[in-house]
Amino acid sequence: IDGIYLPHSGYDNNDEIEFVLDTQLPNICYTAQAPIINIDQIKKVITVQIFATKKTIDDCASENQNQPYVFPVHYSESFKIGKLIEGEYSILFGSAEKNKAVFIVSKPSQNNIDENIYAPVGQVFIPELINEKDEAQVIITGVINNSCLTLQEKNIKVIPQGDVFVILPIMNFSSSSYCQSINRPFQLIISLGRLPIGRYLVHTRSMSGQSFNRLFSLSKLNPTDSEFPR
16 A cells, blocks of 8 residues: 545544545556455554455466556545544554554534535546646536525635645525525636645545545656647
8 A cells, every 4th residue: 555545634523534545556467355444443543454356367377477467557446434433543554654644533513513514516626647847726516506505716725734635615505585496517626736746635525424535646747748549
């Protein structure tokens, strides 16, 4: 496992905790299996292991593999681990001390599930690989179906947390008028600025307790590194 990504703070004990596992399979002969996740809520330690199955086709059985069987394959996926009691947790994914992700679960600030109403996000897009000289931009789209709910750019919060950017598209609710069911699409383009070379996660909250997680990398690219179908 190359990394475990999730917001380092902002979770309550009534939130569904979710993390993104990031790794590489040896080559196209391997298929990732469901990870083994052990949760110790007393010690506040979570351990994660992942395994892969090798395909039985002839090309994969050969030890003298030719291209494209010699190149690693990137693999990442989100996994939900449910609700946790309050405290500071460590997710361990390797033998080295640095191979861990730390996050905090707090008590809710109010009795309700969440004091904010988030936009009904449908899609979140950011290029998977971005030139270090370019700004990292996130595109968020969705459909609002209530005339009393509005989304204003000034209410979009972007919270940097190290290698994680938490985006909170907070909506305004106006009860001064009769609410109608009217579909209104929205699109947001949010700049994260120019970032150092590295691997990052965009975690975007959505209505009904949902969230979208997108991993991306900043790297030094040449103009000829991009490839598009012709």
